[in-house]
Amino acid sequence: MRIAEPTVERLIKYHRLLISMKQGNSSVVSSRQIGDMLGIKASQVRKDLSYFGEIGKPGVGYHVERLCEHIEQILSSPKVWSVALVGVGNLGMALMGHSVFQSYKFEVKALFDVDPEKVGQNIMNIHCWHIDDIARVMKENDIEVVILAVPAVEAQTCIDKAISSNTLKGVLSFTQAPVILPKGVLFYAVDVFVELEKLLFFLKEKERNIS
Amino acid sequence: MRIAEPTVERLIKYHRLLISMKQGNSSVVSSRQIGDMLGIKASQVRKDLSYFGEIGKPGVGYHVERLCEHIEQILSSPKVWSVALVGVGNLGMALMGHSVFQSYKFEVKALFDVDPEKVGQNIMNIHCWHIDDIARVMKENDIEVVILAVPAVEAQTCIDKAISSNTLKGVLSFTQAPVILPKGVLFYAVDVFVELEKLLFFLKEKERNIS
Numbered sequence: 147m148r149i150a151e152p153t154v155e156r157l158i159k160y161h162r163l164l165i166s167m168k169q170g171n172s173s174v175v176s177s178r179q180i181g182d183m184l185g186i187k188a189s190q191v192r193k194d195l196s197y198f199g200e201i202g203k204p205g206v207g208y209h210v211e212r213l214c215e216h217i218e219q220i221l222s223s224p225k226v227w228s229v230a231l232v233g234v235g236n237l238g239m240a241l242m243g244h245s246v247f248q249s250y251k252f253e254v255k256a257l258f259d260v261d262p263e264k265v266g267q268n269i270m271n272i273h274c275w276h277i278d279d280i281a282r283v284m285k286e287n288d289i290e291v292v293i294l295a296v297p298a299v300e301a302q303t304c305i306d307k308a309i310s311s312n313t314l315k316g317v318l319s320f321t322q323a324p325v326i327l328p329k330g331v332l333f334y335a336v337d338v339f340v341e342l343e344k345l346l347f348f349l350k351e352k353e354r355n356i357s
Numbered sequence: 358m359r360i361a362e363p364t365v366e367r368l369i370k371y372h373r374l375l376i377s378m379k380q381g382n383s384s385v386v387s388s389r390q391i392g393d394m395l396g397i398k399a400s401q402v403r404k405d406l407s408y409f410g411e412i413g414k415p416g417v418g419y420h421v422e423r424l425c426e427h428i429e430q431i432l433s434s435p436k437v438w439s440v441a442l443v444g445v446g447n448l449g450m451a452l453m454g455h456s457v458f459q460s461y462k463f464e465v466k467a468l469f470d471v472d473p474e475k476v477g478q479n480i481m482n483i484h485c486w487h488i489d490d491i492a493r494v495m496k497e498n499d500i501e502v503v504i505l506a507v508p509a510v511e512a513q514t515c516i517d518k519a520i521s522s523n524t525l526k527g528v529l530s531f532t533q534a535p536v537i538l539p540k541g542v543l544f545y546a547v548d549v550f551v552e553l554e555k556l557l558f559f560l561k562e563k564e565r566n567i568s
Contacts, residue, residue, distance in 0.1 A: 148562075151555065158554045162533070183535065221554070223561045236451035243447060246550040251557055291556070315563075316556050320549070322373075324394065332559055334552040339457040341545040342529050343369045343432070344362065345502070346462055348543055349527050350434040351359070 149220075156194055157217055159184050164214035176207035227252040228288055232304045233295035234259040234274060237320055241295060242270055255287045258304070277304055284311035291316045298323035360431075367405055368428055370395050375425035387418035438463040439499055443515045444506035445470040445485060448531055452506060453481055466498045469515070488515055495522035502527045509534035 149157075163183055167175060177195070181188040195201075195208065200216060202208045229252045231238055238257070241247060247254065257274040259265060265276045275283050277300075283289070292308045294301060294317060301323040308314045309328060316332040319325065327333055360368075374394055378386060388406070392399040403413065411427060413419045440463045442449055449468070452458060458465065468485040470476060476487045486494050488511075494500070503519045505512060505528060512534040519525045520539060527543040530536065538544055 151559075154555055154558050155551060158551050158558075166535075221558055223557060227557060227560065236447045236454060240447035240451055241549070244550070246553070251554075291560070293553070316560050318553050318556050324377075332556055332563070334556045336547070336549050336552045338452070338531075338547050338549070339455070340366060340369055341547045342457070342504070343462075344365055345527050345529050345543055345545045346434060346438060347365050347369075347432055348362075349438065349502070352526075352543070 153194060153197075154221075156184075156186060156190070157221060159186075160191070160194070161214065161217045161221060164210055164217065167210050168214055172210050174207045175210050175213075177202055179207070223251055226250070227291050228255045229253065229291045229293060230256045230258060230280070230284060230289045230308070231272075231293045231295065232258045232277065232280065232308070233297075233300075233320075234261070234264055234269060235295065238295040239269075241293065241320075242272075252291065254293075255289055256283050258283075277307065280304065280307035281311040284308060284313050288313055290314065291318070293317075294319040294321055294325075296321060301325050364405060364408075365432075367395075367397060367401070368432060370397075371402070371405070372425065372428045372432060375421055375428065378421050379425055383421050385418045386421050386424075388413055390418070434462055437461070438502050439466045440464065440502045440504060441467045441469060441491070441495060441500045441519070442483075442504045442506065443469045443488065443491065443519070444508075444511075444531075445472070445475050445480060446506065449506040450480075452504065452531075453483075463502065466500055467494050469494075488518065491515065491518035492522040495519060495524050499524055501525065502529070504528075505530040505532055505536075507532060512536050 160180060163180060177191040178188040180186070180191045192202065195213070198216065198220060200208060200213055231241065231254055234257050254272055257269055257272050258277045258280055259274055260277055264274045267274050289311070290313055292314060294304060296304055298321045301319065301321045302325050305317065305325045305327065314331055317325070317327065317334070319333065319335040322337065371391060374391060388402040389399040391397070392402045406413070406419065406424070409427065409431060411419060411424055442452065442465055445468050465483055468480055468483050469488045469491055470485055471488055475485045478485050500522070501524055503525060505515060507515055509532045512530065512532045513536050516528065516536045516538065525542055528538065528545070530544065530546040533548065
């Protein structure tokens with residue numbers, strides 16, 4: 147069974163919401179509540195969940211804890227991924243400080259930078275290497291995933307070094323630069339400014355409609 | 358004419374691509390080339406552009422510079438938005454260092470934080486105030502947009518202060534916390550870790566299909 151990307155994205159969002167509901171001691175939730183909180187249609191929520199065999203009780207809803215565990219199982223990985231963070235500037239540090247970075251799904255095994263004040267040091271207990279060592283360190287530690295948080299001009303150089311490790315399987319990029327990757331290496335990008343542009347566009351549209 | 362959000366997002370991506378093509382001295386581009394570079398179907402590109410009256414020349418494509426200007430015009434705003442950045446930690450600093458932050462579409466008029474080493478200082482030529490001053494400073498400077506880069510637990514407190522300025526029209530949030538806003542205030546969120554979760558999910562699926 148192949149799950150489409152938008153469905154996976156919604157599952158991730160359902161999962162997060164259910165975790166926070168569990169912490170808030172909610173025991174049941176309706177498709178409408180889930181939908182309202184995530185900005186997704188209730189019918190879409192029901193469709194997604196029924197696809198995985200979850201049928202809410204009419205007039206009651208879904209059992210929060212059971213649903214949460216079920217989605218967790220779908221999203222879970224049989225192994226812990228070894229990750230390298232390339233670029234330990236402000237953005238890299240912000241990522242490392244985020245609670246998701248203490249995930250059980252992956253382990254950051256190495257940091258890379260060019261800053262002489264960082265190279266050779268341990269940062270939050272992880273060793274920082276020079277980017278010239280990417281290929282060797284990735285190979286030695288069987289690192290399959292790279293999180294790229296370098297300036298746009300450095301992106302392709304770093305990726306090329308990671309490719310030559312022969313262990314690279316996936317890249318999560320925070321730079322706006324397009325990068326060239328071999329077929330078979332998965333690539334996801336976070337573009338922090340598309341949302342800002344969208345916000346400004348719809349603000350403009352709204353003002354135009356009012357005036 | 359009301360343009361749907363996914364269309365706006367694609368327009369923003371077309372626009373960026375066209376800017377970089379202009380810089381690279383490309384003069385024509387086909388819908389297929391645009392589609393390939395952005396991971397969008399060529400038929401979708403043609404549909405989007407024809408909706409705005411742009412018909413590519415068969416066998417040649419679109420005129421890069423003219424198309425770029427046309428999309429710029431659609432996306433452009435008649436005014437420069439005044440923005441406040443709330444939270445000047447690693448993430449806030451990473452945002453400020455980004456080239457998009459030197460946009461002609463908005464101006465960061467004020468920074469807010471609680472760190473005594475930052476409050477009262479100018480950071481990259483912008484004054485940093487204590488978050489207790491959010492409402493007053495926003496009102497005095499007619500700041501309509503807030504970029505939120507604070508820890509999740511602080512998010513609602515900061516938003517409440519921004520709401521009480523009575524000038525708030527839009528929020529771009531970088532925290533994972535859900536926030537409650539009055540109707541009419543636009544809200545967009547950047548979730549840097551959904552993409553990471555997606556990457557790990559599809560890596561897992563891929564390995565499962567190989568083995």
